[in-house]
Amino acid sequence: MNDIYAEAWKAVEAAGRTPRADGTSPASIRPLFAADPKRFERYSFSADNLLLDISKTSIDEGAMAALLNLARAAKVEEWRSGLSEGALVNATERRRALHMALRAPSGSTTGAGGAAVQAEIQATFARMHAFTQAVHGGAIRGATGERFTHVLNIGIGGSDLGPVMATRALINPASPMVALHLGNVDGHGWRALLATMDPKRTLVLVSSKTFTTQETMANARLVKGWLAETLGEAGAASHMAALSTNLVACAEFGIPSERVFPFGDYVGGRFSLWSAIGLSLALALGWDTFQRMLAGARAMDLHFLKAPLEKNLPVLLALVEVWHVNALGYSRRAVLPYDERLRRLPAHLQQLEMESLGKRVTLEGAPVGRATGPVVFGEPGTSAQHSFMQLVHQGTEPVPVDFILIARPDHPWAENHRILLANGLAQAEGLLSGKDEATVRAEMEKAGADAATIERLLPHRIFPGDRPSTSILLPRLDPFSFGQLIALYEHKVATLGALWGINPFDQWGVELGKQLAGPLLKELELGEPATGAHDSSTEGLLRELLRLRDEG
Numbered sequence: 001m002n003d004i005y006a007e008a009w010k011a012v013e014a015a016g017r018t019p020r021a022d023g024t025s026p027a028s029i030r031p032l033f034a035a036d037p038k039r040f041e042r043y044s045f046s047a048d049n050l051l052l053d054i055s056k057t058s059i060d061e062g063a064m065a066a067l068l069n070l071a072r073a074a075k076v077e078e079w080r081s082g083l084s085e086g087a088l089v090n091a092t093e094r095r096r097a098l099h100m101a102l103r104a105p106s107g108s109t110t111g112a113g114g115a116a117v118q119a120e121i122q123a124t125f126a127r128m129h130a131f132t133q134a135v136h137g138g139a140i141r142g143a144t145g146e147r148f149t150h151v152l153n154i155g156i157g158g159s160d161l162g163p164v165m166a167t168r169a170l171i172n173p174a175s176p177m178v179a180l181h182l183g184n185v186d187g188h189g190w191r192a193l194l195a196t197m198d199p200k201r202t203l204v205l206v207s208s209k210t211f212t213t214q215e216t217m218a219n220a221r222l223v224k225g226w227l228a229e230t231l232g233e234a235g236a237a238s239h240m241a242a243l244s245t246n247l248v249a250c251a252e253f254g255i256p257s258e259r260v261f262p263f264g265d266y267v268g269g270r271f272s273l274w275s276a277i278g279l280s281l282a283l284a285l286g287w288d289t290f291q292r293m294l295a296g297a298r299a300m301d302l303h304f305l306k307a308p309l310e311k312n313l314p315v316l317l318a319l320v321e322v323w324h325v326n327a328l329g330y331s332r333r334a335v336l337p338y339d340e341r342l343r344r345l346p347a348h349l350q351q352l353e354m355e356s357l358g359k360r361v362t363l364e365g366a367p368v369g370r371a372t373g374p375v376v377f378g379e380p381g382t383s384a385q386h387s388f389m390q391l392v393h394q395g396t397e398p399v400p401v402d403f404i405l406i407a408r409p410d411h412p413w414a415e416n417h418r419i420l421l422a423n424g425l426a427q428a429e430g431l432l433s434g435k436d437e438a439t440v441r442a443e444m445e446k447a448g449a450d451a452a453t454i455e456r457l458l459p460h461r462i463f464p465g466d467r468p469s470t471s472i473l474l475p476r477l478d479p480f481s482f483g484q485l486i487a488l489y490e491h492k493v494a495t496l497g498a499l500w501g502i503n504p505f506d507q508w509g510v511e512l513g514k515q516l517a518g519p520l521l522k523e524l525e526l527g528e529p530a531t532g533a534h535d536s537s538t539e540g541l542l543r544e545l546l547r548l549r550d551e552g
Ligand SMILES: O=P(O)(O)OC[C@H]1O[C@](O)(CO)[C@@H](O)[C@@H]1O
Pocket: 155, 156, 157, 158, 159, 207, 208, 209, 210, 211, 212, 213, 216, 269, 270, 355, 507, 510
């Protein structure tokens, strides 16, 4: 850690501890609005039609200066250029992170990853496009001659969450195909899906970067067997395609090379929705929708690469996170999209952010020495208001919230949309303003409550306020704005990697569980725990599960 970087961190952390010149707490937000009628104008920023409002945080001029100084000390500008030019930013796996190259139109140079990478990407896109057209046009059909009406994406983590989220967000009622998803290895999910599918009309995409993931391969074998029951072995093979970097494993599984859509190891799982992993989207939503989504992400890429740090939306979102996590000690963040179509966004962000930023050592392997990625959770509004927002308003630790609001709906029920937006705005307003003792008392007196009731209920009815939120506004939810939104969060995550000095592109933390599952699977097969192989709790639970299973 160099001195400039260490000093910059000290300044940010000190800003979070030190009262402001007017004596107010650095965590308070209301005084900032009281002092500056132009706070919204000053602290809201836009890229194309996407608006980011960070005014409802406690960042003031001094805090912002310290945060921007940290961004410079952490060399965020150099880092973003390295990312786009194919530096080995994923140092622990000695890989590049070239998801931006997937969004670069053919012939472009900025963020395109170089000619060789572009050639690979464009060749796969051309094949995906031709395949999509052939399936939609009926040139590629099922083994019995029927057209494909359903596309089933089998994958997990990044090979599932992105496609599921985008399918729900951009649903196209006129599409010739329905997308289905099988992620978890739990057979109950498969049983629920079975009822909705006809093997003669179902095209199966096995989506796996590595093509070795235990759950995905188990599901792929299950589905292959199900297809073969009706169509025979050869028929089953003609209903399958693979999206992967591991061409050898795809061939071993029996998927011919013309049905394998590859991508490079420079695309991380949680950044892979823009690659061949997006084939289910092209099939279910249409090629144009897929392209518009890439164009939206590309617009955000160019903004991220070119905008100065102080107006750069992903950088500002990252700095807000640092302010909350490191200066103020908030360890959680909630994401509330006020749009039912974005209901899988929180799940996607959980992987994107927590798999990327759940790290305790720096790139050099030393302890980070400060908190890194917060716990991220969320649910669409208004439903979230009736579940966890109680804790956000009145719990002990402030939970910063991302509110995502869409101005124009794609349905005709204007009143419902007004209710939705009013609630989204009200939540953010209420978190900021709270409700003080005098107001609660006056309200209760007006409602005719007696003095004893007022005293008893007063503490329960007070809202502390000064609870932070950021708001993201989109004019409409369409493929372009959806692409912008997801890329905004991707670049925020990359920037946080640079600010914390960690690798946001590896995920060693998921390996241990995978390793330990192997021997346990064997023991479940044999029906006998290996004595002394586990701690007494694991062994005890395994014995009990076996007993209950075998009793039934
Ligand atoms: O696409 P694959 O290789 O099947 O991996 C699925 C997921 O598993 C992980 O490696 C770990 O959970 C994720 O990063 C990845 O998205």
